[in-house]
Amino acid sequence: MEALFALTLGLLTASGVYLLLRARTFPVVLGLTLLSYAVNLFLFAMGRLSGDVAVLGLSQAPADPLPQALVLTAIVIGFAMTAFVVVLALRGVADLGNDHVDGRADEERAP
Numbered sequence: 792m793e794a795l796f797a798l799t800l801g802l803l804t805a806s807g808v809y810l811l812l813r814a815r816t817f818p819v820v821l822g823l824t825l826l827s828y829a830v831n832l833f834l835f836a837m838g839r840l841s842g843d844v845a846v847l848g849l850s851q852a853p854a855d856p857l858p859q860a861l862v863l864t865a866i867v868i869g870f871a872m873t874a875f876v877v878v879l880a881l882r883g884v885a886d887l888g889n890d891h892v893d894g895r896a897d898e899e900r901a902p
Contacts, residue, residue, distance in 0.1 A: 796836060803829035816880035816890045823876060827869040835862045 803825050810822030838858035884890050 796832075800829055800832055800836075803832070814891055814893070816883060816892060819892060820873065820876050820880060824869070824873055827865065827872070831862050831865050831869070834858050834865060 807822045807825035807829060810818040810825065813819060813822070835858055838855045880890065889895075
């Protein structure tokens, strides 16, 4: 279970970094979203990966509720950040006429 979780976390992080390095704005937004998902899963794993622990009640090893609260907060902040970046990307496309991150079209680039 832990190996699959670590592999998923690594795949999300690698995909997010790869998409962040693209020259278009939409892949950059997707990369930021994937990185935020990876961070959320990492924070959630800090609470424990076991499914039989309770947050409340009498248990030998209760789960830590702090990572769950952090993940809920991070989800809200990530959604707001994604909405803001999409609005910025749309404004950039409207003002510049293209969706490159640096604002230059393909024919303006030096070989």
